[in-house]
Amino acid sequence: QQQVKQSPQSLIVQKGGISIINCAYENTAFDYFPWYQQFPGKGPALLIAIRPDVSEKKEGRFTISFNKSAKQFSLHIMDSQPGDSATYFCAASSLFGNQFYFGTGTSLTVIP
Amino acid sequence: EPEVTQTPSHQVTQMGQEVILRCVPISNHLYFYWYRQILGQKVEFLVSFYNNEISEKSEIFDDQFSVERPDGSNFTLKIRSTKLEDSAMYFCASHVDRGLTEAFFGQGTRLTVV
Numbered sequence: 001q002q003q004v005k006q007s008p009q010s011l012i013v014q015k016g017g018i019s020i021i022n023c024a025y026e027n028t029a030f031d032y033f034p035w036y037q038q039f040p041g042k043g044p045a046l047l048i049a050i051r052p053d054v055s056e057k058k059e060g061r062f063t064i065s066f067n068k069s070a071k072q073f074s075l076h077i078m079d080s081q082p083g084d085s086a087t088y089f090c091a092a093s094s095l096f097g098n099q100f101y102f103g104t105g106t107s108l109t110v111i112p
Numbered sequence: 113e114p115e116v117t118q119t120p121s122h123q124v125t126q127m128g129q130e131v132i133l134r135c136v137p138i139s140n141h142l143y144f145y146w147y148r149q150i151l152g153q154k155v156e157f158l159v160s161f162y163n164n165e166i167s168e169k170s171e172i173f174d175d176q177f178s179v180e181r182p183d184g185s186n187f188t189l190k191i192r193s194t195k196l197e198d199s200a201m202y203f204c205a206s207h208v209d210r211g212l213t214e215a216f217f218g219q220g221t222r223l224t225v226v
Contacts, residue, residue: 034214036155043116043203043217044155089155098160098168099145100215105154 003027004092006103013110019077021106023090026071030092034100035064035075038087047088048075080110114138118204118218125194125225133189133221135204143207144187145215146179148172148200155203161187194225 006023013019025033031052036044050057050064050073057064063076077084090103117136125131137144146158159169161179178190187206191198204218 036217041219043205043219045217046214049214098143098162099157099170101157102147102155 003101004090004103006090006106008106009104010107011109013080013108015080015082015110015112017080017110019075019080019084019108019110021075021088021090021108022072023074023092023103024070024072025092025101027092027094027101028071029094029097030101031095032093033064033066033073034091034093035062036089036091036102038089038105044089077108080108082110082112084108085110114216116204116206116216116218118202118221120221121219122222123224125223127196127225128193131191131194131223133191133202133204133223135187135189135206135218136185137187137204137206138208138216139185141206141208141216143167143209144179144181145205145207146189147203147205147217149203149220150200158189158202191223194223196225199223199225 004025034049035047037047038044048059048062050066052068061078066073088106091100093100119134144161147155149155157170159173160167176192181187201220201222203220205215207215
């Protein structure tokens, strides 16, 4: 059973555009939802994370929108830049959990 | 900035051979993990380790796999008899506290089984 579903698998956006990646989860016990950014040959690095007590969190050009009732959350990258080209993974975990459950990843390409 | 370091960066081994992947977690972290990523696929959980014992393991982590923290700093993943399908990127991660805080990932070890 896939705990976290992510879409789209790949995304191509023009420079300056908005990139949107969506995730849905199954387990209502999840209460921490990070997004990880991974460049080729590197390990995943935390980009931004949200708890379910808020519906939105913004850090610079990156925003997480969270819909608890729908069990969905999304990453919005405003003014996308070529340097944002990477693979993005959503994930979920719970307070007493022992692992992160990762989505399948989205390969983002920002065209200059 | 503290970081998780992994060695080697790339390991090529023959099928059936044993491999040991090494990780040095961030010094004040208490929770340690191994994940793997088959090329182009999602990051998959293998095992979590706390207080010198396994706290959770996935179905992937069968009897061919083992972990240990031999000297209080290194955290190792051993695969006893490698199979072709073990070829993947293996990531070590550490956590100062589980659940709601950032997990820091190493740069990974690319394991190629031939």
